[in-house]
Amino acid sequence: MQSSGTGPNGLKPGGGDQGGMGLREAMRTSGAERTFTEEPVPDEVLARVLDDARFAPSGANAQPWTVIVLRDPEIRRGVRELSVLGWREYRAQVKAGLRPFAPGPDGRWHGPGIDLAEAAATPQPMTFIDSLDRAPVLLVLCARLTALAVADVDLDRQSIVGGGSVYPFAQNVLLAARAEGLGGVLTTFLVRREPAAAKLLAIPADHAIAGVIALGYPQRRATRLTRRPVEEFARLDTFDGPAFPGPASRGTTL
Ligand SMILES: Cc1cc2nc3c(=O)[nH]c(=O)nc-3n(C[C@H](O)[C@H](O)[C@H](O)COP(=O)(O)O)c2cc1C
Numbered sequence: 350m351q352s353s354g355t356g357p358n359g360l361k362p363g364g365g366d367q368g369g370m371g372l373r374e375a376m377r378t379s380g381a382e383r384t385f386t387e388e389p390v391p392d393e394v395l396a397r398v399l400d401d402a403r404f405a406p407s408g409a410n411a412q413p414w415t416v417i418v419l420r421d422p423e424i425r426r427g428v429r430e431l432s433v434l435g436w437r438e439y440r441a442q443v444k445a446g447l448r449p450f451a452p453g454p455d456g457r458w459h460g461p462g463i464d465l466a467e468a469a470a471t472p473q474p475m476t477f478i479d480s481l482d483r484a485p486v487l488l489v490l491c492a493r494l495t496a497l498a499v500a501d502v503d504l505d506r507q508s509i510v511g512g513g514s515v516y517p518f519a520q521n522v523l524l525a526a527r528a529e530g531l532g533g534v535l536t537t538f539l540v541r542r543e544p545a546a547a548k549l550l551a552i553p554a555d556h557a558i559a560g561v562i563a564l565g566y567p568q569r570r571a572t573r574l575t576r577r578p579v580e581e582f583a584r585l586d587t588f589d590g591p592a593f594p595g596p597a598s599r600g601t602t603l
Pocket of ligand 1: 379380477534535536538571574575
């Protein structure tokens with residue numbers, strides 16, 4: 350039986366079940382958190398986060414994810430050291446005025462535009478990544494490649510669809526964490542050293558690393574996220590169609 354004020358699925362439309370926060374508010378205010386207090390995250394809290402996150406969608410409901418909860422200090426250090434190399438490569442591209450690891454207009458990778466080996470050997474201090482192993486929770490997110498439904502697998506461009514079977518899960522982890530008063534961020538720097546990371550973490554060959562999620566009780570929360578407005582990315586009927594929503598409805602519902 351439905352209680353009053355709930356929708357057909359028994360949930361309150363604006364929220365109420367999301368750790369006291371509405372779903373819309375959670376979506377609109379859950380930014381990347383990279384600084385955490387020293388407070389440990391109890392296992393039961395992390396277990397609840399994963400238990401909520403597992404309801405994420407995936408192609409053919411394959412649920413291709415495996416989460417490795419990092420506890421061993423040596424392994425954590427190894428993950429940090431490998432991630433630092435990816436960060437250096439990323440940062441060097443930004444410094445050179447490039448969009449890091451971006452395909453060209455043809456959707457294909459044409460090289461980094463810089464010397465990646467030199468970049469990886471050049472220190473680039475950054476508190477978050479330099480102390481990644483001190484994050485209260487570190488999760489390595491793996492995806493079983495043979496379970497992915499990669500609809501664009503044979504197109505002559507960068508494939509994008511496969512990730513869609515694992516990144517909604519990552520976002521669910523972040524939102525579920527938010528409901529527990531945690532904050533966090535997904536980082537993909539480790540993927541730059543996937544073979545070494547796979548060895549360190551005993552990840553089998555038919556799995557990829559999708560990223561690392563760091564979680565903890567945030568030192569402070571971002572109050573306002575910078576995101577493009579809807580009319581900048583939504584188009585009517587065709588890609589070059591007019592912006593949606595049109596001027597008439599602008600400001601009424603969004
Ligand atoms: C696929 C993906 C990869 C990301 N990789 C990294 C990363 O390697 N390191 C990092 O610090 N943040 C990473 N982020 C977090 C983004 O930087 C962050 O979501 C974005 O800048 C918005 O930040 P804001 O929520 O503070 O506005 C990643 C996010 C996504 C979705």
